[in-house]
Amino acid sequence: MYVDEVPQLKACYSQGGTIDELMTNIRVVIEMCLKEPALTQQCTTLQIPFVSDDEQANIEASLAPPKDYDEDDFIDLTNWVRHGGSI
Numbered sequence: 001m002y003v004d005e006v007p008q009l010k011a012c013y014s015q016g017g018t019i020d021e022l023m024t025n026i027r028v029v030i031e032m033c034l035k036e037p038a039l040t041q042q043c044t045t046l047q048i049p050f051v052s053d054d055e056q057a058n059i060e061a062s063l064a065p066p067k068d069y070d071e072d073d074f075i076d077l078t079n080w081v082r083h084g085g086s087i
Helices: 021-034 036-049 053-062 078-082
Strands: 002-005 013-014
Touching: 002 021, 013 021
Parallel strands: none
Antiparallel strands: 002 013
């Protein structure tokens, strides 16, 4: 028996007799958890960490600045967050 949890989401855990079954089951549970507005808010809050100016400078030094990317390289998640993870 395999068991997994997503610690960022309360009560988001599952089990399966095989790794493949577990992966299928945990994906279903994650989808269910993200449909709950309170859990979605909690998840988006946890997934967007604070980045200090020094950390941001280090990130920008190791990656190309945004102006060097094509518009197709960006994904606007604003509406996704506003609509609870589904649009």
